[in-house]
Amino acid sequence: MSAxxxxxxxxxxxxxxxxxxxxxxxAIVEGERRLLLGPNGAGKSTLFNLVTGxxxxxxxxxxxxxxxxxxxxxxxxxxxGLSRTYQVITLFPKDTLAHNIVLALLGLSRSRFxxxxxxxxxxxxxxxxxxxxxxxGLSSLADRPVAQTSYGEQRRLELxxxxxxxxxxxxxDEPLAGLSREERRDVQDLLATIPREVTVVMIEHDLDVALxxxxxxxxxxxxxxxxxxxxxxxxxxxxxxxxxLGA
Amino acid sequence: xxxLAVRAAIAVxxxxxxxxxxxxxxNIASQILIAAVFASSLNLLVGYGGLISLGHAGYLGTSAYVxxxxxxxxxxxxxxxxxxxxxxxxxxxxVFGVLSLRATGLGFVMITLAxxxxxxxVAYRWVSLTGGDNGLSGFSRPHPFGLELSSANAFYxxxxxxxxxxxxxxxxxxxxxxxxxxxxxxxxxxxxxxxGWDVWSIRFVTFVIAGFWGAVAGVLYADYNQFVSPxxxxxxNSAEVLLMVIAGGxxxxxxxxxxxxxxxxxxNVVSAxxxxxxxxxxxxxxxxxxxxxxxxxxxIERLRFRRRPLHRGAxx
Numbered sequence: 001m002s003a004x005x006x007x008x009x010x011x012x013x014x015x016x017x018x019x020x021x022x023x024x025x026x027a028i029v030e031g032e033r034r035l036l037l038g039p040n041g042a043g044k045s046t047l048f049n050l051v052t053g054x055x056x057x058x059x060x061x062x063x064x065x066x067x068x069x070x071x072x073x074x075x076x077x078x079x080x081g082l083s084r085t086y087q088v089i090t091l092f093p094k095d096t097l098a099h100n101i102v103l104a105l106l107g108l109s110r111s112r113f114x115x116x117x118x119x120x121x122x123x124x125x126x127x128x129x130x131x132x133x134x135x136x137g138l139s140s141l142a143d144r145p146v147a148q149t150s151y152g153e154q155r156r157l158e159l160x161x162x163x164x165x166x167x168x169x170x171x172x173d174e175p176l177a178g179l180s181r182e183e184r185r186d187v188q189d190l191l192a193t194i195p196r197e198v199t200v201v202m203i204e205h206d207l208d209v210a211l212x213x214x215x216x217x218x219x220x221x222x223x224x225x226x227x228x229x230x231x232x233x234x235x236x237x238x239x240x241x242x243x244x245l246g247a
Numbered sequence: 248x249x250x251l252a253v254r255a256a257i258a259v260x261x262x263x264x265x266x267x268x269x270x271x272x273x274n275i276a277s278q279i280l281i282a283a284v285f286a287s288s289l290n291l292l293v294g295y296g297g298l299i300s301l302g303h304a305g306y307l308g309t310s311a312y313v314x315x316x317x318x319x320x321x322x323x324x325x326x327x328x329x330x331x332x333x334x335x336x337x338x339x340x341x342v343f344g345v346l347s348l349r350a351t352g353l354g355f356v357m358i359t360l361a362x363x364x365x366x367x368x369v370a371y372r373w374v375s376l377t378g379g380d381n382g383l384s385g386f387s388r389p390h391p392f393g394l395e396l397s398s399a400n401a402f403y404x405x406x407x408x409x410x411x412x413x414x415x416x417x418x419x420x421x422x423x424x425x426x427x428x429x430x431x432x433x434x435x436x437x438x439x440x441x442x443g444w445d446v447w448s449i450r451f452v453t454f455v456i457a458g459f460w461g462a463v464a465g466v467l468y469a470d471y472n473q474f475v476s477p478x479x480x481x482x483x484n485s486a487e488v489l490l491m492v493i494a495g496g497x498x499x500x501x502x503x504x505x506x507x508x509x510x511x512x513x514x515n516v517v518s519a520x521x522x523x524x525x526x527x528x529x530x531x532x533x534x535x536x537x538x539x540x541x542x543x544x545x546x547i548e549r550l551r552f553r554r555r556p557l558h559r560g561a562x563x
Binding site (some may be wrong): 028043052054074075079080084086090091092093094099102103104106107108109111113115116117118119120122161165187198 | 261293305396419420422423425426427430431434435437438439441442443444446456
């Protein structure tokens with residue numbers, strides 16, 4: 001087996017005394033496709049926020065390719081190859097689709113410190129942004145403000161921004177939420193094009209898509225890992241049927 | 248082609264006061280330029296950074312005081328006094344930035360307000376250093392490169408050169424890659440951080456740069472008035488410059504300049520005829536906020552768009 005990409009050890013987080021994530025220990029190897037399952041409120045999104053540094057953890061460690069990033073700022077973790085999408089869309093609504101991608105590209109470029117490099121004249125960035133939008137089939141909308149695009153288009157833009165950063169670990173928080181059947185198929189095809197060496201962790205409730213995508217599944221319940229294993233193992237587990245399928 | 252012609256016409260318009268024989272109006276034009284540099288510096292924070300500061304007079308005021316002090320009591324030349332004033336004020340902006348940027352939103356407003364009031368208190372009470380209520384006076388205008396700036400026209404040209412430099416800097420800065428980050432940090436700070444940007448540093452650098460240009464405006468202010476008093480550090484001065492930015496159009500290049508012109512003109516011209524000119528200033532702002540809440544420059548743009556609905560498509 002290859003090296004461990006993302007390793008969580010004893011990770012916990014409470015909100016005002018209510019535990020959201022409890023003592024989570026996980027190891028995800030490079031190139032793995034991992035699915036996080038669990039009912040609403042199981043702590044899946046909170047776990048993502050702890051890994052990315054959007055929220056500070058109460059205790060436990062987070063290792064990214066062996067580096068302890070538990071106390072690192074969110075932006076520093078991005079520079080180590082960690083990118084994510086959000087469940088609730090948080091884009092730059094007044095700016096164009098291409099501009100949103102450019103902000104993602106600049107986040108990893110030294111030019112982000114440059115107060116004299118006129119953005120409009122950075123043909124290199126706009127060209128890369130157009131390619132990134134092309135990948136999700138949005139290049140025809142490149143110059144349209146995000147606020148004037150549909151929900152499905154915004155979801156794909158979210159994905160395009162994360163992919164444009166060429167991450168080594170990609171966290172996808174419900175990439176299919178609220179999409180139509182056709183849009184789901186598009187996104188599914190898109191997920192299949194992610195390079196094999198990229199580690200992908202996904203939260204998703206659409207089990208048809210999610211189960212066909214993931215190799216290993218972790219089930220969370222009340223912030224704790226209750227089952228971890230392959231598709232067959234998890235589906236057969238009586239605890240999963242009890243908490244997740246409500247049987 | 249048309250844009251170029253319009254720009255050339257505006258440039259010529261700016262040169263006109265330098266050759267007018269009416270000192271009174273030339274001086275008002277100079278005041279507008281100084282206020283425009285001051286308001287443009289605040290606009291970086293308020294308009295592009297989304298950080299409302301109620302202490303921006305602190306930078307203009309401190310710089311004006313330091314420049315005046317260094318010339319009258321320190322015995323330095325104008326050049327060194329000006330450099331010292333801008334340098335010291337910029338360092339102060341760095342310290343104030345660290346303190347203010349512990350918060351955003353209302354917290355930021357309150358900290359900048361408090362720091363501004365401390366400076367005002369120092370200027371007012373530390374009489375041995377600042378001259379207290381009497382302020383500092385008794386210095387002449389500078390002679391950069393042997394040019395005599397005591398005439399209204401010559402000083403206007405000097406102020407115009409500084410203004411042009413400030414405007415050029417701001418217009419490049421806000422359209423730069425760094426400026427894109429600043430505006431991203433205003434609209435979606437958390438998301439920008441998650442894309443690899445350090446939001447705090449972006450805001451801090453902008454805070455210091457805003458302080459720097461505020462200080463430049465302060466040196467102009469001291470040179471123009473040849474007198475500095477605690478009034479320059481008062482809260483009303485911070486509020487006035489904030490009104491210039493908001494009334495003209497925060498987050499636009501021309502907004503603060505238009506706002507500066509409106510305020511300075513009302514203050515000078517109207518006060519010659521009406522004693523209660525502040526009342527009129529207030530009324531003007533009420534009208535602006537009611538009919539053009541986004542400010543004069545974007546408001547007028549909107550009216551033009553409405554008359555010509557078939558405009559070319561959205562631009563990148």
